[in-house]
Amino acid sequence: MKLPDLTELALRNLRESMLRNSLTTVGISVGVASLVAMLSLGIGLQQLVSRRLVKSGLFDTVVVTSRRDLRFTERDQERPAQTPGESPVLDESVRQEIERLPNVLEAYPDIRFVTELRFDDKPHLTMISGLPSSAKSNDAFEGLQGSFFSSDTAAEAILQKSFAEELLGKTTAPGEAEPNVADLAKPLLGKKLIMRYAQRAAPSTSVPLRPSDASSENSAVATAYSVISSEQKLKIVGIADLDPETLRGPTRAKVFLPLKLAESLHVMQPSDLREISRAASNQPLYSALSVRVKNPAQVQMVEDAIKKMGFTTFSILDATRNLRQVFVVLDMFLGIFGSLALAVASIGIVNTLVMAILERRREIGIMKAIGASDIEVKKLFFAEAGAMGVLGGIVGVILGWAIGQVINLGTNAYLKRQSLPPEHFWAVPWWLVLSAISFAFIVSLVSGLYPAGRAARLDPVQALRYE
Amino acid sequence: MTTSPVIASTRTTAAIRSENLCRHYRMGETLIRAVDGVSLEVRAGEFVALLGSSGSGKSSVLNLIAGLDHPTSGSVIVQDRDLAKLSREELAKYRLHVVGMVFQSFNLIASMTVAENVELPLRFAEVNRSRRESLACEALARVGLRARMNHRPSELSGGEQQRAALARALIMRPQLLLADEPTGNLDSHTGTEIMDLVGEFNQQLGMTVVMVTHERALAERYAQRMLFLADGKLVGDEPNFAVQSGSARGQP
Numbered sequence: 001m002k003l004p005d006l007t008e009l010a011l012r013n014l015r016e017s018m019l020r021n022s023l024t025t026v027g028i029s030v031g032v033a034s035l036v037a038m039l040s041l042g043i044g045l046q047q048l049v050s051r052r053l054v055k056s057g058l059f060d061t062v063v064v065t066s067r068r069d070l071r072f073t074e075r076d077q078e079r080p081a082q083t084p085g086e087s088p089v090l091d092e093s094v095r096q097e098i099e100r101l102p103n104v105l106e107a108y109p110d111i112r113f114v115t116e117l118r119f120d121d122k123p124h125l126t127m128i129s130g131l132p133s134s135a136k137s138n139d140a141f142e143g144l145q146g147s148f149f150s151s152d153t154a155a156e157a158i159l160q161k162s163f164a165e166e167l168l169g170k171t172t173a174p175g176e177a178e179p180n181v182a183d184l185a186k187p188l189l190g191k192k193l194i195m196r197y198a199q200r201a202a203p204s205t206s207v208p209l210r211p212s213d214a215s216s217e218n219s220a221v222a223t224a225y226s227v228i229s230s231e232q233k234l235k236i237v238g239i240a241d242l243d244p245e246t247l248r249g250p251t252r253a254k255v256f257l258p259l260k261l262a263e264s265l266h267v268m269q270p271s272d273l274r275e276i277s278r279a280a281s282n283q284p285l286y287s288a289l290s291v292r293v294k295n296p297a298q299v300q301m302v303e304d305a306i307k308k309m310g311f312t313t314f315s316i317l318d319a320t321r322n323l324r325q326v327f328v329v330l331d332m333f334l335g336i337f338g339s340l341a342l343a344v345a346s347i348g349i350v351n352t353l354v355m356a357i358l359e360r361r362r363e364i365g366i367m368k369a370i371g372a373s374d375i376e377v378k379k380l381f382f383a384e385a386g387a388m389g390v391l392g393g394i395v396g397v398i399l400g401w402a403i404g405q406v407i408n409l410g411t412n413a414y415l416k417r418q419s420l421p422p423e424h425f426w427a428v429p430w431w432l433v434l435s436a437i438s439f440a441f442i443v444s445l446v447s448g449l450y451p452a453g454r455a456a457r458l459d460p461v462q463a464l465r466y467e
Numbered sequence: 468m469t470t471s472p473v474i475a476s477t478r479t480t481a482a483i484r485s486e487n488l489c490r491h492y493r494m495g496e497t498l499i500r501a502v503d504g505v506s507l508e509v510r511a512g513e514f515v516a517l518l519g520s521s522g523s524g525k526s527s528v529l530n531l532i533a534g535l536d537h538p539t540s541g542s543v544i545v546q547d548r549d550l551a552k553l554s555r556e557e558l559a560k561y562r563l564h565v566v567g568m569v570f571q572s573f574n575l576i577a578s579m580t581v582a583e584n585v586e587l588p589l590r591f592a593e594v595n596r597s598r599r600e601s602l603a604c605e606a607l608a609r610v611g612l613r614a615r616m617n618h619r620p621s622e623l624s625g626g627e628q629q630r631a632a633l634a635r636a637l638i639m640r641p642q643l644l645l646a647d648e649p650t651g652n653l654d655s656h657t658g659t660e661i662m663d664l665v666g667e668f669n670q671q672l673g674m675t676v677v678m679v680t681h682e683r684a685l686a687e688r689y690a691q692r693m694l695f696l697a698d699g700k701l702v703g704d705e706p707n708f709a710v711q712s713g714s715a716r717g718q719p
Contacts, residue, residue, distance in 0.1 A: 005590045016578045366574045369535060370635065371563025371591045373556050460535045464574065 001376050010383035017356065024345075024352040025392045031342030032396020032440045036428065037403045038338035039436075042331040044404075044427040049323065059296040062303050063110070063314045064098065064289040066090045088310045090286040098291055101305050103298040108132045110288035111262040112253060113269060117234075118194040119167045126163055128195070129253035130262030134292065142421060143241035145185030150237070152260040157193055158238040163254035164188055185239040192233055193255075198268040199230040227268055342440065345392070346447040349385055353451030356384070357458075364455055365463025374456035381452035382445055389444025393437035400436070401428050481544075482511040482643065482675040483532055488541035490527050490699075501527040503699035504541070509692075511642070514669045514676040514710070516686035519696035525679045526647055528696065532677060533566050533645050534558040546642065563591055567636030567674075569665075571648035573628040575620040575635075582607065582616040585635045592639065606634040610664060626657035633664055644668060646678040650685060662689050 001009075014021045053059045067087035088094065090109075098107040111130040116123050135141070136148045141158075149156050164184040165171065234257070269287050293302045303313045357364070364377055404426040412422040490502040502524045509515050517525040530536040531543050534550050543550045546565065553561060562568075575584045586603040594602070607613045610630040620628050629649060636644060646665060650658030666689050669676045680686055686693050691710050695703030 001590050002593050009590075012578060362574075363576050363578075366576060367587070367591075368559070369533070369562065369568050369570075369574070370588045371559060371639070373559035373591075375556070376559075376591055461530050464535075464570070 001379065006379055006383045007387070009380060010387050013356070013360075013380075013384055014387060017359070020352055020355065021388060024348045025388050025395065027345040027348040028342070028389060028392025028440055028444065029395040029399055031339075031345035031443075032393050032436050033399035033403060034341040035335065035338030035439070036397055036400025036432065036436050037407075038334035039331060039432055040400065040404050040426055040428045041407075042327065042334040043429060043432065044425040046327040046331070047427050048423060048425045049327075053296075053323075059316065060105075060293045060299065061315065062291040062293060062299060062306065064090065064107075064291055064306050065287070065312045065314075067310065067312050090289055090311065094309070094311075095286065095289055097309070098289060098306060101302060103294045103302055105292040105294055106132065106134060107289050107291045108259055109263065109286040110290050111259065111267070111269070112287070113197065113267045115195060115197040115267070117255060118196065119191070124163070124166060126166075126255055127253040128255045128257060128262075130259035131158070131256045132259045141238075141240055143181060144238050145181050145241070146189045146236070146238035148238060149258040152258045153264065154237075154258055155232060155234050155261060156237040156258065157195075157234040158240055158256045159188065159236060160240050160254040160256075164239045166254075181239055181241040188236050188239060191236050193236060195232045195234055197230055197232070197265065198227050200266045200268050201226045201228050230265070232265060342443055346443050349388060349444055349447035350450060352388075353381055353385060353448055354454070357381075357451055357455045361458065361463050361466040364458050365460045365466065368458070368460035369464060377458075378452040378456040381455050382448050385444045385448025385452070386441055389441040390437060392444070393440030396440060397428070397433050397436050404428060481508050482513070483507070483509040483543070483545050483677070485528075485531070485543040486541055488528070488531060488543055489539045490524075490531060490536060491539045500699045502531065502538070505696070505699070505701045506541075507694060507701055507704070509675060509677060511675055512669070512673045514666070514689060514691045515678070516690035516693045517677065517679045517696060518681065518683060518686055518693055520681060523696040524699035525681075525696050527699070529645055529647055529677060529679050532643075533568055534561045563588060564639060565641055565643055567639065567641040567644045569629065569632045569636050569644070569646045569649045571651035573620070573625070573632045573652070575628055575631055577620055580617050580619055581612060581623065581631045584620065584631060585616075585638055588635065588639050602638055603634075606638045607631070609637065610634045624657075625653050626660060629653060629657075629661050630664070633661070633668075637668065640672075642675060644674045644676045646676065648679055648681070650680070650682070658685070665689065 066089055095107050095109065098104060109130070112127065113129075114125065114127050116125055117128075118124070131149075133149070133152050141148060144158070146158075149158070159167070161178075161181050161184060164181075165179065168184060168187060170179055170184075240256075269285075291302060291306065293299050299315050303315060306313050367377060408424065408426045411425070415422055484507070486506050488502055488505040488507075489500070492499040492501060505524075505528055507528075517528060519525045527536070531538055531550070532545065534545075534553070538551050541551075545561070548561065548565075550558065550561070575581075576587070579587070582600070582603045585606055586599040589599040589602060604613065604616070607616050610633050612627060612630050612634060615623060615627060615631075620631065623631065629652075644665065649661055649665065653661060662685060665676060665678065668674045676690075678686070678690065683693075687707055687709065689710065690707055693703070693705045693707060694701060695705070
């Protein structure tokens with residue numbers, strides 16, 4: 001029998017026992033819905049965590065340092081041929097070269113220094129760093145009170161919550177509830193801070209090297225610079241609730257300036273002192289570069305390319321690998337629990353079809369008497385099981401999606417009451433929709449194996465005698 | 468529908484031949500000999516009636532000829548096919564293409580319309596929809612049921628249901644029509660109408676007809692030959708010269 005005829009006959013037979021077949025189909029729907037609900041929760045959570053991690057900048061960022069910076073001594077097997085003293089320095093030309101590498105979004109200098117900030121004439125010593133404008137999308141600024149920098153050169157500052165507490169003289173005892181960032185922001189936004197810092201001033205004179213050094217690899221002219229004390233007024237424009245620099249550990253900053261402004265201030269960097277023995281050009285040297293990669297999957301490729309250039313790199317890519325494994329296991333468990341309901345539903349299919357064989361015994365006999373083969377009869381019962389599976393699968397996916405939406409809405413209402421931003425932790429991707437329907441179809445066919453075989457084996461003479 | 472030239476040319480050759488055909492059943496400790504060593508021959512285009520009392524084995528013989536049942540021993544050869552040696556799949560093909568069957572209880576599928584019932588064998592033969600519809604119309608017109616084609620069997624009288632069953636048996640243009648008590652559930656007038664149709668198929672289409680009946684009068688009126696069964700054995704084989712000479716149909 002041709003497939004359209006088979007489908008038509010199967011649907012007609014299903015319509016004949018509408019109530020029973022509908023109930024069986026509802027059973028499959030519930031099974032599929034539970035499977036979809038469980039898996040979409042797992043997928044949604046995975047996407048939420050991945051989104052958060054990507055937004056945090058932890059997983060798509062490679063920190064590049066010069067091998068001259070001995071803090072980042074590499075493991076023996078990765079030790080390069082050059083000694084640290086022969087390694088290249090991180091300067092503007094290297095930054096531009098790295099930025100031109102494939103899959104690199106941007107490479108910006110890591111400007112970071114400890115200095116004094118005065119607020120209400122009281123000095124506060126803290127770590128300050130420059131932030132590029134792209135950091136605006138960083139997850140840590142999601143709960144930002146106030147606004148991000150108006151421009152990349154504006155004399156503005158964003159404070160980390162703990163520094164805001166320090167400025168206001170508020171301390172949180174262990175176990176005590178942390179103050180609300182909005183309460184901290186009110187008295188600080190728009191206020192002025194005075195930053196005092198050591199500025200590396202432009203060279204005034206060039207001192208020739210001794211003749212014996214003239215042939216050395218360093219340039220013939222050593223550059224001198226002076227360090228002068230400077231001040232910069234900053235306007236507080238934002239208070240960040242979360243810490244955007246968790247990765248930095250002890251070197252994480254508590255005050256952030258626009259990157260271009262921080263660069264233009266020529267604040268003395270630790271690398272300036274390290275490089276003082278080396279003749280240098282007018283171009284500034286960077287202690288570290290932060291390289292943002294298009295996709296976390298391309299981090300390794302970019303890291304390898306930068307290592308080939310002779311620099312040390314650092315990323316926490318391995319952490320994402322482990323995270324993926326955790327979610328695969330979680331999805332598997334959720335899938336197994338979701339499938340249990342479908343397994344119960346499959347027993348319903350077997351029951352329905354066995355009942356159908358008993359009821360339609362004579363009909364099967366008639367079909368065989370007029371020329372239906374065992375395979376035709378088997379195919380007909382398979383088609384009925386498959387049709388119930390597909391219908392149940394479609395309704396189940398819709399039901400699962402609806403359950404997800406309801407839970408999402410309920411959870412977001414709860415989050416809103418807790419003054420937390422809404423989250424979308426429910427995802428029903430297309431592949432899940434198609435897989436769930438296919439799975440329901442396959443489970444139904446497997447469930448139809450026994451009834452279909454039994455119907456096919458019916459003795460036509462016996463079946464025709466059946467009343 | 469026209470007479471098949473192949474059938475017309477083989478009218479005198481054997482269409483069905485059985486040799487020492489047996490069908491035994493075991494019911495607990497008892498062995499039931501439903502068919503017990505029946506040897507018979509039916510020529511192509513012949514109209515044969517199988518007569519006997521209830522339990523004589525006539526329906527069992529018919530089921531063996533129809534390929535619905537397997538003999539315990541012996542052989543049943545239909546158009547050079549030994550049915551005992553055919554697989555289940557081959558028997559299904561044989562039933563689809565060679566045999567048309569009508570039953571006492573009509574055996575129409577209640578959930579289908581008359582037209583759908585009639586065209587059901589064509590679905591198994593994978594004939595396309597438009598061809599199926601035209602063949603079903605043609606077959607229903609032949610039995611005078613064209614106007615009732617979209618009705619369900621439950622909306623038809625017994626005679627109309629048997630006409631629909633005849634149309635279904637005709638639709639694949641089989642060489643062999645097997646009828647198991649075709650008038651058993653009908654009044655005598657309707658029974659005559661049905662038997663006239665069966666006789667017409669035999670005469671005009673050259674179909675070989677084997678009819679099971681317990682009504683001798685019916686057999687004498689339509690069958691060219693009468694085979695008598697008792698306790699599963701063939702106990703008589705009488706030619707019906709009245710039918711053979713064409714004088715029997717006029718009788719009431």
